[in-house]
Amino acid sequence: MKEPRIEFEITGMAHGGSAIGRHEGKAIFVPYAIVGETIAARIVEDKGNFARGELIEVLTPSENRVEPPCPHFGTCGGCHWQHIRYEAQLEFKRRIVSDQLARIGGIKDAVVHPTISSPDEWRYRSHVNFHRTRDGKLGFVMIDDRTIMTINECHIIRPELVSLFEQFKDKHLKPEQKRVRLQVGSQSTETLAATNVGDETGGDETRTILGTDKVHYTIKDHTFEVSAGSFFQVNLPQAETLVNLVLERLALQGSEHVLDLYSGVGLFSAFLAPEARKVTAIESYPPAVADARLNLGKFSNIKVMQGTAEQLLTRFLQGHFDAAVIDPPRAGMKPAALDELIKCKPRKMVYVSCDPATLARDAKKLVGAGYRLVDVQPVDMFPQTYHIESVATFTR
Known part of the structure; x- marks a missing residue:
């Protein structure tokens, strides 16, 4: 009943x-x-x-309620806020960051700035992961977080990916092809489709099934080569926003040794290197490390190291860093990694977070270790969803 x-x-x-x-x-x-x-x-x-x-x-009804354009909204788990006016989404995200810092982090007076809006509210994603449905079609996870549903359209992926999706949506995937990533580079002619793209933990082998093995993304004046399994921010204009915020918050003078933790393919290191004495980049995912070494090859003051943060900070880097950039996955930093980072005693840290709850958890530990949370700048990397990117600055 x-x-x-x-x-x-x-x-x-x-x-x-x-x-x-x-x-x-x-x-x-x-x-x-x-x-x-x-x-x-x-x-x-x-x-x-x-x-x-x-x-x-x-x-x-709220004055902020709008009609969602996607027929799958309400069943597909990809978007959560299509029914909310975009300007209101931005304010809700700011409030959520502030609330998480207060409730989880115990930081009740945090300075949380208004969320920086995305230039594109729709059609912004440069890559998207699909799952195989039971009948072999491309699908998204439903709102129950378990069932895979077939979709006919998606309003948050770039137009080039819509065209690529049209090529695949009626194909039957093999049983071993559990996941498919569709990806487009900065140049719209450069696309790829790859199967079994994992979560960057070294899971199933990634195989390209259409297009190039890699795509290229241009951020500011630097072009990054990115293989199918490597992580890169989905919203390219907002990736540039993150770079600008990191550089602004660190305000390097040229004499610093900077740690770039969870460095991926080298997005931040490429812009830290011209402003620092030395950059040490740490990344655990082998394809991303290979991409980073290629992308950062022209810089003589960058050392790229492969391994987990907790392993390398404990075994090899028991020293001092003047500053650090931390860009962990959604789960945040592992406790052991955060402990070792604190031992390195960077004077300033910029924490790039994609989950306000884990940011608040890690911020609580940093503040307890003597750091001060200067401010938090939310960045809307994911319009029409509840996901929130934030740039938090800590000093000691």
């Missing part, structure tokens, strides 16, 4: 994409609602001290 219909007001937006309100004192998380709305919902999961609800009806 279904739970009864309940009505309540939405009072906030939660990290993870849902809106939040209270009914009879209990916090209820409801996807596809917006702060300020009065809604009717049904409880679908009661966790004791909070519950998850399903939106039945919007009784009093």
Whole structure:
């Protein structure tokens, strides 16, 4: 039997994409609602001290509610906020960063600047990962985070990827082709499709099945060669924004030894090198290390090292760094890596985060070790989703 219909007001937006309100004192998380709305919902999961609800009806709509353009919105798990006016998305992201820092990090007075908007609200992704459905078609993970659904269109990938997707959507993938990445370079003529692109932990072997083995991305005055399995920011204009913010926050004088942790294919190192005495770049994913050594080959003051942050900082780099750039995966830094980083005693650190919850967790430890959180600058790398990129600056 279904739970009864309940009505309540939405009072906030939660990290993870849902809106939040209270009914009879209990916090209820409801996807596809917006702060300020009065809604009717049904409880679908009661966790004791909070519950998850399903939106039945919007009784009093927000002025920030808009009509989603994608027919898959509401079932596909790729987008969460297509129903929210873009300017409101930016403000909600700023509030969420501030809230996570206060609740998880214990930093209640953090300076969190207004979110920097993306030049493109739609058609911004330069690569996208699909999964194989049971019948061998390309699909996305549904909102239940388990089921793979077939899609006919996607509004957040670049037009070149739409064309590439059209070539693949009716093909039948082999059972071993569990994942497919479609990717386009800065030049629209340079595209690739690769199967079994993992999560940069050395999982299944990546095989190119269409196009080139690598693509090239131009950020500012530097072109990066990126293999199919290597990570690169999906929103190229905002990748340049990140580079500018890192350089601005570090304000290097030319005498510093800078640590670039989780350095990928060398995005930050390429711009740190001209402004620093020395750059040490650490990356664990072998294809990305190979890309980085190629991309950074013209710089004599960069040392690229392959290995995990905790391994290399412990075994080989028990020394001093003047500054550090940290760009970890969504899970944030491993505790051992963060401990070793603190021992290196960089005077200034810029932490580039793609998850405000893990940023807040790591910020709490840094502040406890004597660092001060100067400010946080959210950057909208992922319009129409709840995902938030942030640049946090720490000094000691």
